[in-house]
Amino acid sequence: MTARDTLGNPLEDVVVWAMPKAAAPLRTRPAAVEQRNKTFIPLVSVVQTGTLVHFPNRDEIRHHVYSFSPAKRFEIKLYAGTPVDPIAFDKPGEVVLGCNIHDHMIAYIYVVDSPWFAKTDKDGNARIDGLPAGDYDLNGWHYAQDKSSASIPVGLRADDARSAAFSIGRRPMRPGPVAK
Numbered sequence: 001m002t003a004r005d006t007l008g009n010p011l012e013d014v015v016v017w018a019m020p021k022a023a024a025p026l027r028t029r030p031a032a033v034e035q036r037n038k039t040f041i042p043l044v045s046v047v048q049t050g051t052l053v054h055f056p057n058r059d060e061i062r063h064h065v066y067s068f069s070p071a072k073r074f075e076i077k078l079y080a081g082t083p084v085d086p087i088a089f090d091k092p093g094e095v096v097l098g099c100n101i102h103d104h105m106i107a108y109i110y111v112v113d114s115p116w117f118a119k120t121d122k123d124g125n126a127r128i129d130g131l132p133a134g135d136y137d138l139n140g141w142h143y144a145q146d147k148s149s150a151s152i153p154v155g156l157r158a159d160d161a162r163s164a165a166f167s168i169g170r171r172p173m174r175p176g177p178v179a180k
Contacts, residue, residue, distance in 0.1 A: 032055070
């Protein structure tokens with residue numbers, strides 16, 4: 001899978017996932033969004049619906065992580081180290097993270113209903129491994145795109161290796177997390 005903007009430049013951090021036409025199995029993977037040097041790392045994460053996400057604070061200062069996104073509303077009040085309980089991401093969609101103490105801190109978690117997903121690298125490339133034969137919609141999402149997601153129908157045979165390309169238009173960048 002290759003993702004490019006409308007000018008043909010490679011796009012990093014595009015979330016791609018294959019959504020099967022039949023029910024997808026639940027295969028959550030461990031996930032974490034760290035705070036380090038007053039920055040969320042990684043900027044973009046992708047998780048399957050039902051995943052528990054940890055928010056370790058690696059800074060020597062405290063952070064207050066929150067989201068007011070429709071896909072997941074939560075708040076972890078001022079803390080240092082690792083909060084005791086991870087947060088369960090139980091609805092698909094975009095989750096914008098912020099820190100109440102450091103307004104410049106922003107990150108994104110995209111929650112998908114499929115265990116087959118990846119994120120593009122700096123060259124705009126991503127690979128979804130282990131995809132069984134079947135019919136899928138191949139989807140792409142980027143935090144700066146101008147619409148919710150792009151989708152391409154794909155049918156795979158057991159011995160098939162396919163590639164796909166997305167062109168994603170960018171929306172103006174938000175200065176920070178969604179307002180309260």
